[in-house]
Amino acid sequence: MDSVTQPAAAAPADVPALDIDPFSAAFLTDPYPDHERLREAGPVTWLSRYGIYAVARHAEVRAVFADHATFVSSAGVGLANFHKETPFRPKSLILEADPPDHTRARTVLARILSPRVVTGLRETFAAEAEAMVGRMVARAAAGAVVDGIKELAEPYPLKVFPDAVGLEAEGRENLLLYGDMIFNAFGPRNELFARAAAKVQPVTAWIMQHCARDHLRPGGFGDLIYRAADAGEISVAEAPMLVRSFLSAGVDTTVNGLGNALLCLANHPAEYAKLRADPGLARQAFDEATRFEAAVQTFFRTTSRDVELAGARIPAGSKILMLLAAANRDHRQWPDPARFDIGRRATGHMGFGSGIHACVGQVVARLEGEVVLAALARQVATIEPAGEPTRRLNNTIRAIASMPLRLTPA
Numbered sequence: 017m018d019s020v021t022q023p024a025a026a027a028p029a030d031v032p033a034l035d036i037d038p039f040s041a042a043f044l045t046d047p048y049p050d051h052e053r054l055r056e057a058g059p060v061t062w063l064s065r066y067g068i069y070a071v072a073r074h075a076e077v078r079a080v081f082a083d084h085a086t087f088v089s090s091a092g093v094g095l096a097n098f099h100k101e102t103p104f105r106p107k108s109l110i111l112e113a114d115p116p117d118h119t120r121a122r123t124v125l126a127r128i129l130s131p132r133v134v135t136g137l138r139e140t141f142a143a144e145a146e147a148m149v150g151r152m153v154a155r156a157a158a159g160a161v162v163d164g165i166k167e168l169a170e171p172y173p174l175k176v177f178p179d180a181v182g183l184e185a186e187g188r189e190n191l192l193l194y195g196d197m198i199f200n201a202f203g204p205r206n207e208l209f210a211r212a213a214a215k216v217q218p219v220t221a222w223i224m225q226h227c228a229r230d231h232l233r234p235g236g237f238g239d240l241i242y243r244a245a246d247a248g249e250i251s252v253a254e255a256p257m258l259v260r261s262f263l264s265a266g267v268d269t270t271v272n273g274l275g276n277a278l279l280c281l282a283n284h285p286a287e288y289a290k291l292r293a294d295p296g297l298a299r300q301a302f303d304e305a306t307r308f309e310a311a312v313q314t315f316f317r318t319t320s321r322d323v324e325l326a327g328a329r330i331p332a333g334s335k336i337l338m339l340l341a342a343a344n345r346d347h348r349q350w351p352d353p354a355r356f357d358i359g360r361r362a363t364g365h366m367g368f369g370s371g372i373h374a375c376v377g378q379v380v381a382r383l384e385g386e387v388v389l390a391a392l393a394r395q396v397a398t399i400e401p402a403g404e405p406t407r408r409l410n411n412t413i414r415a416i417a418s419m420p421l422r423l424t425p426a
């Protein structure tokens with residue numbers, strides 16, 4: 017339950033009400049049975065314990081994303097309504113903004129993260145992936161059970177992305193702590209949030225300190241933000257806040273995107289065999305993993321007016337939970353949606369969102385996914401679970417803390 021102890025609004029008459037808690041430990045551990053209930057109860061549902069609407073089907077999630085003037089982001093993209101509660105941290109200039117403010121920030125970030133620029137990173141990102149996979153495979157060749165999270169899914173993004181931003185090497189563990197905090201903060205003020213937020217002061221101080229220009233290598237993504245400020249595209253005060261967006265959205269997401277992809281491949285040996293036979297499938301395999309086990313499971317919008325959605329009348333000022341990961345397994349959209357199939361065209365999934373807020377870093381994320389899976393395909397013959405993975409529960413991210421694996425070197 018939200019710590020803001022306002023009683024939830026009365027259930028609307030025309031929408032099925034459910035007592036599911038999408039932020040409970042049980043739900044976060046295994047969301048898929050409840051995703052099914054949410055999808056099949058109706059196109060729009062009402063979650064009584066929070067007094068919010070929810071959409072779990074692909075068509076409605078996409079419709080909410082598509083109408084950014086009705087379903088706004090500026091009131092927060094978590095459970096908290098910024099018109100009624102103080103944001104957990106100063107609002108993001110891109111994530112928690114609507115046009116025209118959003119457009120200015122988005123234009124700058126989209127240019128810095130454009131396909132042309134990111135192509136320039138490919139060689140470095142691929143070499144680091146080969147090297148890191150090589151070290152893990154060497155340990156496996158010596159007989160060790162390896163940890164796919166601690167030896168690859170965490171260290172890889174923590175190396176290549178902050179390097180590209182231009183951050184120093186020291187203290188990068190703060191990025192993981194910060195990610196855990198802000199993605200928990202999109203949910204209710206539950207136990208998960210409280211535990212993450214306990215370290216908020218030193219971690220936030222480290223993050224904001226490293227958003228300053230003199231901490232950023234000339235020519236990196238961070239420095240390019242300051243050059244946009246030099247050119248007058250954004251203000252000098254906005255620059256550190258946009259660097260903060262890199263540090264917020266760029267690590268925990270890809271760490272768990274890679275972790276979830278590894279878990280999918282370990283659990284589906286026939287799919288791994290297909291990837292091994294054709295490393296050119298790496299990009300598509302990463303996309304399918306993002307559909308099948310989306311790292312970012314949910315986001316919210318807030319209605320700016322009374323609106324009818326799939327026959328449901330939703331009043332202005334309502335919070336709507338979008339279950340991206342449920343939409344990604346909607347049988348109305350994909351044949352056999354609960355099957356992990358790297359041969360499928362997974363494009364159109366909601367793992368990166370869609371519309372004007374669709375992940376602006378997805379070119380970088382997909383590059384990381386592609387080069388890591390391609391390196392595995394070249395260097396590893398088989399991947400098998402060597403025990404149950406340990407989950408790290410988070411209100412927004414589908415996260416894994418540790419994943420013991422047995423690898424056969426190629």
Ligand code: OVM
Nearest residue numbers: 108110111260261264265
């Ligand atoms: C931001 C931000 C933070 C978290 C997630 C995100 C997935 C963006 O600070 O702009 O996008």
